[in-house]
Amino acid sequence: MTKKQLPLDELSTAIGRILGLLLTEEKVDHAVQNLSQAIRESVPGTIGAGVSILDSQGRRTSRGFTDSVVEQADFLQYELGEGPCLTAWATEETVLVHDLSDDSRWAQWSAAVSSLPIRSVISAPLTAGGQSFGTIKVYSPEPAAYDTETANLLELFASPAATLLSHIQSAETPKRISEGLQSALQSRDLVNRACGMLMERHGIPHELALQRLLKHTRDHGSSLHHISAEIVAGIPADKN
Template structure:
């Protein structure tokens, strides 16, 4: 099992999310999509969620199912729990077994009663700001290992930049500089593929083939072509390149 998801896979995933998010420009839409991706990224998760938090209050919440919503609601009702702590301390929080963990006695007891046995929460950090937290829950104890935690931490870095981009209402025609930096230049290809997959209904292999063919036919350097698509500059006719 790879410790980190492949960069092109992460880039394509976030590129696709970005393509969807920017059609609505809402943080709620972003957290809903990111919650789904978080669960898919972590194989042992029974459910996943993403919360944006301001002054200890949730402003937007994405959850994959009722188990996640219940576990999250309990934290804000009881004013304690791993998600709130990850957000406030800017540090990840792992609970291997809610029936024996003593850090959040009220929440752990209530969560165990609701069916949650283990969880992992990681803060969403953007510069000096803590935007919220991303979390996974499981109905079995000790469900998440180092590889799971590494994957979620890796995803949270790029997700934080994306959410910051939406929250600050930056222009919808370019990706934020923080996201470009977090994914690095090699991920421009993955992001561009994801955008084309969503915008033009292509498969991943078709999107890559279209990018390659268009770069060759226009003489535009491949990296520049992908950067232009990510930044929303011009129409490179990628669908036509498949014909």
């Protein structure tokens, strides 16, 4: 499949448009909707785009999704506790999926979305002030629709968008968002510590440790924060 590359002048125009739209918005919902739509139109082969951020209670939620496919795929990630967006959020690294049907990183989520027109995915973290507060993602119905250049393009969008969105978000609900973000960041640090212990204990990479942690959470009907706290405290929580 021949990939359509976005010319430099079109890229500059697209980024300028996104920045202009965000700077004129006063509400998070409007800003995110404009951001998602602009990215969908700017990234070739994309069926839908959206943003995952924290709501006022510190819960992950999808905002500004351009298509019901994005809404459904994201909901299943939050429900199952796994998926490319959650991995990008937790690791603060961009996740690129060339073909979901051949990717074994999120077995439950991949099976759950098998009926949806999703084969390629990119999810990039939204990071501002050294803190990740969400992700931005694009979905394509075609395999191999995205490559590292496309991932770099999404990162170019994510960097300035994260700074502006964090400012808008903070101005809109300063106390509630700040408390939710603080709680989420503390939980993320705890999860990373637990993953580190599992990595050392079992000699496995971070991604596999995170998958084991998520599986144990689901199997025991507990929260990721609670299971991570038990592992850090030295309570046996993973015997696999």
